[in-house]
Amino acid sequence: MARELFAEQGVGRTSLQDIANRLGITKPALYYHFDSREELIRSILQPLVDEGEAFVTAHETLRAAKQVSPRALLEGYFDFHYKHRADLMLVVSELTALAEFGLVDRMRSWRERLTRLLFGGRRHAGAKKKKRVSAPGARWGSWGARRPGLLFGGRPTLEQSARATIALRGLQDCCLEFADADRDELRRVTVDGAIAALGL
Known part of the structure; x- marks a missing residue:
């Protein structure tokens, strides 16, 4: 409600x-x-955060066992975003309002940690060094850093990093933009597009 x-x-x-x-x-x-509206909003978004952490943790385990493939990972990434598309749409459409609660910053921190896990723990080769800033969403769960990437190893190139950004953000956007499409068909064409963007 x-x-x-x-x-x-x-x-x-x-x-x-x-x-x-x-x-x-x-x-x-x-x-x-609920003591406040902020607590109510957090309760709505908490399943998204909890299941995202579970998704990453599972793929850390698969990576350690060398049992993960790019397609399986991207299919899981699609499933996660499609399931939570209503909450993601709320975040996207209410950036200003949710910023007051610090939730947008937490979601940005979450996506950064996920990208770091997937594509390497360091910046791409040739990237300029940036001042380190503490993540405001740390108390929502830290997913670690400086691990080898699931797809590109420990240090992706600029091209690989750009392809990864297009693949991940494009996949997420498709879950929101085409939410009324047949799920299975959308999953297939979206994951195929992400694979193509990665050059795999």
């Missing part, structure tokens, strides 16, 4: 009273479960 209201009215224009009214309960009853 809360997710539907946020989508209809926007996060900033939806109060806890609005949510209580939609649920048919009193506002104090809603406060019994």
